[in-house]
Amino acid sequence: MKKFINEFKEFALKGNMFDMAIGVIMGSAVSKVVSSIVTDLITPLISLVTGGTAALSEMVFTINGVNFNYGLFLNNVIDFVIIALIIFLMVKGLNKVRTLALAKKKEEEKPVEPEISSTDKLLMEILEELRKQK
Template sequence: MWNEFKKFALKGNVLDLAVGVIIGAAFGKIVSSLVDDIIMPLVGLLVGGGIDFSKLSFIVGDAEVKYGSFIQTVVDFLIVAFSIFIFVRIINKRFRLKEKEAQAAPQVDKKEVLLTEIRDLLKEK
């Protein structure tokens, strides 16, 4: 059973997944900081003089309805989704550019170059 577990846990796919989760969590912290520390204060200034959406609420009977927290979460999601979209778009654009460069400059085999030179020399004679 131990050997089967080692084979499962050390498979390439499992390790790739673990690395992806760790990097995703770190990237999530970066994006959360971007949203919380930079973008939302600016949005709050633009919308209503430094308003913090998360504190908006109203009382119905004995219950407090925190609609501001919901608005804050939706705005956070939109900003995170847009940030990831821009990041992926830039990376895809870069890969497409590299693919175009690779297609534009086809690599000629050394044998083919040599054969072309021999052909040209034979034509001259």
């Protein structure tokens, strides 16, 4: 049990939990904004094109007394597609930043060849000349 508690403390203090909480809060905020965009902007445009009702939520068809709210379904599909697109673009951007950071880190870690001093160069030339004479 003590090991479990220590692992949980390490997890919580590393920041993973805080990152996850921030992600959930941001996701909730993005969801509200996207829902507003769909309800307040996209739905009226669709109704202008279709000449139908002012809101997707009012689009219903009935079969044998059973109502099928296809408008709500369309509203949720549009919400999902927009949110998925936003998440895709965010992940793509983060991956690009991560790739650039790794490339920069690798570039910084490249071993630097030490410069050969003039004395060492002269000694190497002498050694080569001696090898040629043999």
